Amino acid sequence: MSHSGQHLGITDGRLYGGGPGAVAIADFQMTARHRFGQHRHLVHQLAWARRGVLTVQVEAQAWFLPPTLALWIPAGLAHMTRSADHAWMRSPYFLPSRCPIPWSTATVVAVGPLLRELLDHLAVPDLPPAQRMRAEAVLFDLLRPMPAAALPLPMPTEPRARRVADCLVADPTDDRTVARFAADAGVSARTLRRTFTAQTGMTFERWRRHARLRAAMPALAAGLPVSTAARRAGYATPSAFVAAFRRTIGVPPGVYFAHRPSQHRPPGEHDDRWT
Numbered sequence: 001m002s003h004s005g006q007h008l009g010i011t012d013g014r015l016y017g018g019g020p021g022a023v024a025i026a027d028f029q030m031t032a033r034h035r036f037g038q039h040r041h042l043v044h045q046l047a048w049a050r051r052g053v054l055t056v057q058v059e060a061q062a063w064f065l066p067p068t069l070a071l072w073i074p075a076g077l078a079h080m081t082r083s084a085d086h087a088w089m090r091s092p093y094f095l096p097s098r099c100p101i102p103w104s105t106a107t108v109v110a111v112g113p114l115l116r117e118l119l120d121h122l123a124v125p126d127l128p129p130a131q132r133m134r135a136e137a138v139l140f141d142l143l144r145p146m147p148a149a150a151l152p153l154p155m156p157t158e159p160r161a162r163r164v165a166d167c168l169v170a171d172p173t174d175d176r177t178v179a180r181f182a183a184d185a186g187v188s189a190r191t192l193r194r195t196f197t198a199q200t201g202m203t204f205e206r207w208r209r210h211a212r213l214r215a216a217m218p219a220l221a222a223g224l225p226v227s228t229a230a231r232r233a234g235y236a237t238p239s240a241f242v243a244a245f246r247r248t249i250g251v252p253p254g255v256y257f258a259h260r261p262s263q264h265r266p267p268g269e270h271d272d273r274w275t
Contacts, residue, residue, distance in 0.1 A: 021132045022098035023139065025123040028089040035082040044094040044101065045073040046143075048111060048119065052087025053218045056080070058106050064151045064214040065108075066221040067116075068257060072107040072143070079106070085218045090119055092139070100140055110146045118142065151210050151217075151248070156199040160185040161192060168208055172215040173234035178204050209244055216241065220253050229253070 030052070047056050048070035056063050056071050057080045063071050073079055075096050081089070094101065111119075121127070122135050153169075156162050164181045167174060182189040196204040216229035230241035246252050 021129070021136050022095050023122060023132075023136050024093050025119065026091050026093060027123065028091065030083040030087040030089055032083065032085045034087070036080065038078050038080045040076055040078045041073070041093065042075055044075050044096060044099055046092045046094070046109070047071045047073060047081060048090055048092075049083075049221075050088045050090040050116075050119075051221075052083055052085055052089075053221045054087060054089060055082050055084070055214075056106075057082075060154045060157065061106070062153045062155075063106070063108060064153070064217055066217050066257065068111055069146070070109050070111050072101070072103050072109060072145075074104050074106070077106065090123060092119060092122065101143060103145070108146045109143050115139070115142045151214050153207070153210050153214060154200040154202075156195055158195050158199060160187045161195040161199065164192065165196075165207070165211075168211045172212040173232070175234065206248075209248055213245060213248055216245075220257055226253060 027050075047054055047065065049065055049067050051067065053067075054065040054071075056065060056073070058073075058077060063069075065071055083089075109115075118135055118139055122132065122139070127135075155165050164185050167181070176184070178192060179189045182192040185192065187195075193204050196202065196207055200207055202210070212233040212235070216233035219229040219232055220226075226238045226242060230236075230238045233241060235241035235244065242252050245256070249256060
């Protein structure tokens, strides 16, 4: 893969890799609320935040990705990527003809310390080809699916339910009851509940909990106190927030972010564009 990156469909990124390998690493510096609109690549991508939190959306499905998770995006799959706060996305791209990973759908993978360091290693400029090939072989071995850990938040399509969902995404601290939301949307509470279950696969309460926990992720990823994250998510106490986090994800926030990457400095500003 050449450093022009033109056949990758990469913009605003600094690209590392090339030669006979299957993988190139691109770095992106994303400001708060930065957004890459819907696009697709000719190559596979692993969307990963070296710092901060990413949201990747494919059709009505969205994944919230702290530095401990990444999303495999197969070639040709249309997607949108955005950041809530400042983020440093370090994203590997894989040539399909040289890649042994068979996944044909968006797939979450865990990013532990070894995988994180390996991605950093592959981003070293002018890495000798033999070292790059060995590192890529280990990278393929480390990619393992982790489908249930990224707080999916599918959006309802029925207009009244969608208005309610948009309100909760915009302000997860909104404490209106389902009955109040339903009345404001001009629908019965029973119908609103049924619509959420039918169109998102979740009860209204579970969907709302996912929306609230997603809103807390940037604070947790930045190492801010749990109390701060709890307030941003609309929880009255840190203990209520931790209980909801554990019930939803299976572990408390301290365990989920146990291997949060160190705050290395991202690449400097530059004028390169990969179009």
